[in-house]
Amino acid sequence: MSINIKTPLTREDARKLKAGDSCLISGVIYTARDAAHKRLCELVKEGKELPLDMKDAIIYFVGPTPAKPSQAIGSAGPTTSYRMDAYSPTLIAEGQTGMIGKGKRGEEVIAAMKKHGAVYFGAIGGCGALLSKCIKKAEVIAYDDLGAEAIRRLEVEDFPVIVVIDSEGNNLYETGRQAYFASL
C-alpha cells in the first residue's frame, strides 16, 4: 500500500513518514545535483536569494538525458546521493523537506534531517526510462549553462519512491538487510 504525497511537503508531513514506506509523489519537485548544489550553497553563504523557494521543497538528485521531441524529459533516474552530503544540511536548514536519490548519506545530513524534519527518499537507480514516465513536464529554471546539471522544475504524477532514512534517523539500508537475514 503506497502513501500519496502531494507537494509541497511540509515539515509536519515529512515527520510522519517512516523508513520503508512506499510513496507516490505528485506535484512539483526540483532537480539539482553536484554543480547546482554548490552554487545554491554559495548563494546561501552570501545571503543572496535562491532561484527556487526551498521551503517545503523536494529536490531530486538527477541529471536527465535530453528529451526527444515527443518527450517531456529523457531518462531520469536518481544519482548517488553522498556527493550532495556537503550541501544538503545547508539546504535543509533553508527549508528543504525532501531529497530523492540513491545510496548512503552521511551523519551530518541525518543530523540535519532530525533537527529540522526532513526525509530521504530512494528511487530505483538505473531505472531512468521507467521513472521518466511519471514526469509530465520539465522546465529549466536556473543554471542552463550546466546542461544536464541545470535546475529543473518537474511536474510529476505518482512518482514512486521509498523512504530510506526518516526524520528520526531510521535507515532502510540497515533495517531492510536485517529483516532479510531474519527471514532466512
Add this chain to the structure above:
Amino acid sequence: MREIKASLITQTVKKLCIDANCHLDDDVKNCISKFHSEEPWQQAKEILERIIENYEIADDKKQPVCQDTGVACVFLKIGQDVHIDGDLTEAVNEGVRQGYEEGYLRKSVVRDPLDRVNTGDNTPAMLYTELVPGDKIEITVAPKGFGSENMSKIAMLRPSDGVEGVKEFVVKAVEAAGPNPCPPIVVGVGIGGTFDKAAYLAKKALLRPLDKRNSVEFYRELEEELLEKINTLGIGPQGFGGRTTALAVNIEQFPTHIAGLPVAVNINCHVTRHKTEVI
C-alpha cells in the same frame, strides 16, 4: 595491408554508442531474469521486476536504459595488417560526439577534473587500443556510469596474502559500496600485472558476457565462489535487503612481479552495457 577509412570507424562508434545505451544485451537480461526467479525476498523481487520493466521500456522506446549514459569507453582490437586512412583518435571521438548528440544521450564529461566545465559532447572517449594479428578492427563501446565507477578499488597486496587476501579485498569492496553502485552489480576483478594493468584488467573483465566464465578452471571456481559470497551479504537490489547483490563476478588475471599481487575491483551496475562490431 587493408585500408580502413576513419569515417567507417566514426560511423561504427556512433551506432554502438546509441545501441549500447538503449538496449541491454541478452546475457545481462537473462541473468537478471534468472536472479529474479530465484530471489526469495519479496521487496527485492519487486525491485528486480521494475528493473526488467525499465529495460523493456528502453528497448521499446529506443531510450537510454539509465540517464547516466556514461563516459564512452572504447576498446579497439586493431589488426596489424590494417592501415587507417585518417586520425584514429579523432575518428573515435567524432563517433562519440555524433552518437551522444543524435541518440539523445547525456553529456557527462568535464574537460578538467578540477575546473569541471562540461565538454558538451561527451568527448574525449576513454580509448584503449590493442594490436592483434589480422586485417580487421574489432570495436567495442562500453558506456560506463560513475555511480558504480566511484565505488571501485585497487590494492597492492603482498604475495603472502594469496587467494584468501584477494577474496577478502573483493568482498569488502562490495560490502563497502553497499547501495551506492545500484545493485545488483557486476564485479570486474583484475589480478596481477602492475598497478595500472590490474585496473585495466578489471575494466576489461566487465566486457565479458555474464554467461561466460573464466577459461581457467581455478579462476572460474574463484568467480563462482566470490559470487556466492557476495550474494550472502544481504545487501540486495538497491541495498534494501535480499539475495541478489551481484549478477556476476568476472576475473581477468595476468602475470606479475615476484614481489607483488595487485588486485583491482571495478564495479558496474545492473545496466552493464557493451556492444561490439567488427569492421
